[in-house]
Amino acid sequence: MKNILRIFLIATILVACKNESKIETTEIQEINKEDITTSIYPEAITKVFNAHGGIDQWNKMQTLSFTMNKPNGKEVTTTHIRNRAEHIDTPTYTMGFDGNVLWVIEKDGNEYKGNAKFYKGLMMYFYAMPFILGDSGIIYEDTEPLTFEGKIYPGILISYEAGIGESPDDQYLVYFDEETGQMQWLGYTVTFGKDGKSKDFYFIRYNNWQTVNGLVLPKSIDWYKYENNLPTEKRNTIEFIDIVVSExxxxxxxxTMPEGAYAIE
Known part of the structure; x- marks a missing residue:
């Protein structure tokens, strides 16, 4: 009888230890699952993402839409965040991209004179900062800080692996507020249609934010004049209204390309 009780006691202890191990393993798995998205990014860019609501929150979203008031009327951009399909509607033309085919349809006899390949995704890219910098194929490096009007902004240099996007030689400079982590400046190069990287950086200031569905996104952005790859004075401002960010x-x-539209080769 004593032997039976001893065996039963040992078995009970072993089961309890096994269950405790399962609980600990499950807890670790849950923690790892929560941290897996942000852990793949360097500390500096993660700090920026977190200041804007977090990359995990952004990755839940599928629809992004915004409107810009331009001299010729309103321009409405709608993007499928996951596959980057896009629809841009203006008073004189509509442009779309279904993931494979880029198309344009002209309105009321107006001739489309823009560069659809260059413009596709351009304003969405600027608007979706900093989250758009969480895409795959991006290389992050520390860079020299920016000093503007006596304030120092830490910087991150963004570049791309070969073959990523239409302009893999493009580079970006992200400057952020050291205390809050919020993005304040974007420097960018333009290499579309060119070979190799550019040494010339243009500058946009981000200092007017709004919270939409848990994400801190631009209410407006300011383009700046530049000299010696540094911003000098404000040139113009673009405001964004009617923001939609949805899961x-x-x-x-x-x-989908409608009747009357033509494909851009």
């Missing part, structure tokens, strides 16, 4: 995917028919 619901946009209707795919929005991006």
């Amino acid at each position: 619901k995917a946009p209707d795919s028919s929005l991006f």
Whole structure:
């Protein structure tokens, strides 16, 4: 009888230890699952993401839409965040991209004279900062800080692996507030249609934010004049209204080339 009780006691202890191990393993797995997204990014850019609501929150979203008031009227951009399908509607033309085909349809006899390949995704890219810098194929490096009007902004140099996007030689400089982590400046090069990297950086200031669905996104952005790869004085401002950021995917028919449109080769 004593032997039976001893065996039963040992078995009970072993089961308890096994269950405790399972609980600890489960807890570790849950923690790792929560941290897996942000842990793949360097500390500096993670700090910026977190100051804007977090990359995990951004990755939940599927629809991004915003409107800009331009001299010729309103321009409405709708993007499927996951596959980057896009629809840009203006008073004189509509441009779309279904993930494969880029198309344009002209309105009321107006001739489209823009560069659709260059403009596709351009304003969405600027608007979706800093989260757009969480895409795959990006290389992050520390860079010299920016000093503007006596304030120092730490910097991150963004470049791309070969073959990423239409302009893999593009580079970006992200400067952020050291205390809050919020993005304050973006320097960018333009290499579309050119070979190799550019040494000339243009500058945008981000200092007017709004919170939409848990994400801190631009209410407006300021383009700056520049000299010696440094911003000098404000040139113009673009405001964004009617912002939509949703976990619901946009209707795919929005991006399909309609009758009367032509494909951009």
